[in-house]
Amino acid sequence: MFRHPRYLFITLALALYVTGCAAGNAHIAAEIPPMHTVSEFSDDESVSHTRDPWESFNKGVYKFNYEVDRFFFLPVVNGYETITPGFVQSGISNFFANIREVRTLYNSILQAKGKQSLVTLGRFLTNSTLGIGGLFDLATSFGWQQQQEDFDRTLETWGVGTGPYLVLPILGPSTVRNASGLVVDGAVRWAMVSSIDPFGGTGASSEIEAGATALEAVDLRHREKFRYYESDYPFEYYMVRYISSERRELKTIR
């Protein structure tokens, strides 16, 4: 896991950060029970069905993600949006989306979705060739809508439950099953890139790959409009948890 000392450092920093949040001020005055408590309203049906046994850890990571956004990602994304013309940005988005078609393709096949597999294959071939290596998304204009599949959904069709809610560092709201899916999809991608070794002839292939990964991360953050705590709503964590599980359910019911 720790191929590189940098990852070890990030993990340690995160661990310290999350646990460090637990140290608080000593209470100065005794607590007095409030006028209203939750027990008065226990006869209503609960709205959230998300299992969140690691809530306090998750909230620590949620806060961590906010700080990473604030001090790192958002300034980088702002810079990227300022210096890069709009058509370049959409070219970059299309390029990485085209690479992700591969993920959708093998997961569609694993889920035995024939038509979707064909559409995705058609999209990938069209955009890779006519779309100049994926820079242009011509397939959508031919009426082939982009499909989204990942190993999380494959696990779902295989009958694996979502597992508890989990907020991942950088990546945000997730579940245990989704996190496992990410690991599998990541491993497949890594295996493919290593076997094809597209930059093998350059003599700097790992540097180029690292650069591409960084650019993909910036592109993903650039396209995600969500900003941690922007709602100023004190219960945002629960809202986000609810919406992300509803969204997941809406995606998987069909």
Next chain:
Amino acid sequence: MNLAERVIRCLCFLLIVPALAMAAEGNNDNYGYLIGESYAATILGTPQNLRPDTHGEVPVKSMVLETATERPEIFFYDHGLRYTVAFQDRKAPLIFLIAGTGGGSKSPKILSLMRNLYHAGFHVIALPSPTFPNFIIDASTSHVPGNLSEDAADLYRVMERIWDQSKRRIEVSDFSLAGYSLGGTEAAFIAKLDEERKVFGFRKVLMINPAVSLYNSVSRIEGLLESIPGGPRKLGAFFNRVITKISDFYRNGAFVGIDDDFLFAAYQSQLLNRDEAGGVIAVSFRISSAGMIFVSDVMTNGGYVVPRNKVLKNSDSLEDYFWTSMHLSFLDYFNEYFVPYFQSRQPGLSREELIEAQSLKSIEDYLASSSKIGVITNEDDFILAPGEIDYLRRIFGSRIKIYPRGGHLGNLEYRDNMAFLIDRLRSVTW
């Protein structure tokens, strides 16, 4: 976009009200906004193709006004009052906008007004509602929102400071002010305050779908929950039923995603009846008020839903407080928290006196005589109690525009409404 609003929009919007909507097609007036059912109009708003064409970039910027507030640890993400601006690069009139209940300075209605007013040639500065958590924490002197004259004074102070920061960057010919819903009511109180303080000397003040009496309007919105099965105490069950309806509808149709096609189809299929539509409006109001109640309680150490003297940490679960606050009505807040707070500051003050003070009636002499203030509202705005629309007519006379339908703010973004609003703001007289 503000997340609470995004949720409300996503959820509400999915919730699509019936084609009662189309009922207005039978009307023989010339008003082109066709959603004739007030709850449907309120939830659906104005369809994209009936909004004004505003092409071109608007230089919308988020700004932060630093404040000296001491913030409890759980509000670590709050770094000052957030407001939003769009400035012209030449001399222009400036307009302040004030959001409605629970709204921030980037709520969808604010952004829409901002875009249209910017295109009409105004500098625009948008402020959150005094009921918005960020305002309660950073800009409210008492941290107890809902007192119109105090909230207006807080808003006024914020406006002065923002103007102080902005005046080096822009050239301004004169000042106007507009607010919608609760923000409209607040605009009237700010206008009155400005007559004494004279910092801005507003040329025009526009109240859009304002409440006449805060207490009446809140009672009417809360009253919508009485029609859901089991009443307000069962709003969780109600919410789940509505979400299930939407999911089922989505599952059974061939939709690509939650997009306009989906919304339109759901809307046409009469997914929700009128009581359910009313319930959805009231639940989204409760979502806002839950945040307001909790934040105010933490800021005042009021012991209302959070134990007094409890120091909340980020790792603490707030879920029980969320559930409790959602189940308290705005009227509970008023009777059990707001009234005692102001009575403790001013012994002898009665509940009735406080209710009366939170009404336009407390400043009606000023409103009746001030030619700069106008009202735009709808005949079927359900936040107005019976008789209140006639009251507005009587006080404002020719300075009121009442559309035949639109519910509460449903027609705000309709092309004709926006054109009229801009025309009134530009013109010299009403």
